[in-house]
Amino acid sequence: MxxxxxxxxxxxxxxxxxxxxxxxxxxxxxxxxxxxxxxxxxxxxxxxxxxxxxLEERKAKLVEQIKTLIIDAVHYKEEQITSNYSTYLAQTIGKDYSTLSHAFSSMEGITIEKYIILQKIEYIKAQLDYEELSLGEIASKLHYSSLSHLSKQFKAVTGFTPSEYKKLQVNGRNSLDAVSQ
Known part of the structure; x- marks a missing residue:
């Protein structure tokens, strides 16, 4: 869900x-x-x-919990995470981050870090489509060190800069549960 x-x-x-x-x-x-x-x-x-x-298998439940926490943190939480995602996940779930990372990558075929980036890109696409936040506000909300970092990451994933994406009005958004597929 x-x-x-x-x-x-x-x-x-x-x-x-x-x-x-x-x-x-x-x-x-x-x-x-x-x-x-x-x-x-x-x-x-x-x-x-x-x-x-x-989901009844323990590893599948753990991976689903990780995905749910990331989606919730990136897309829905109003308050920002005050630590990095690895600390947030480890503390929230109550397991060592290396355990979480290994379970996630073995089941999903990508790292947690890559999954976070893909979720952030989906959030950026939505904000560009809805025109509710400026790129600076988006960068701040998603904890990017700079607007340049956000733009480089966006282009690396989508092939477009945020400005190009917005001008082309590309409808390249994915459902949140299909982001890593």
Whole structure:
């Protein structure tokens, strides 16, 4: 789950299935009790219908947690992360960063750092499309050391400078959950 709409859909569908939900977060669902086998199959089925999946394997859950935290931090958090992402992830998840990094890269085929960059580029594209923030404001929000650094990274990923992207009105945005694919 990578957006507020996803959370709403999951919550609504679980309620329709009479699954006792405490809370639905980006990437997680807290239930009042464990699912019965028949309930688990119904949940898997509706998740599949909406393009989601039930993650039960520990490494997959960890990678999904990392992705969810990064997406939330880059796209949705109003307050900025005061440390670097590696410290933020390690402290939030409660595991050594090297463990997180190894699990992530072995399952996703890219590093956490590259995934963060790709998420930042998607955020920049959205802001350029919506014209809500200036490039300077975007650079500041995303912790770029300079506007030049943002522009170089954007061009390295997209092939365009931010100005070229905006002028061409390229609709090259990706869904947030498909960024590393």
């Amino acid at each position: 990578v957006c507020p709409r996803c959370i709403r859909i999951i919550k609504e569908q679980l309620t329709l299935l009479n699954i006792p939900v405490i809370e639905v977060y980006l990437g997680y669902v807290d239930l009042k009790r464990p699912l019965e086998p028949a309930e688990k199959e119904k949940v898997k089925e509706f998740l599949s219908d909406y393009g989601f999946e039930l």
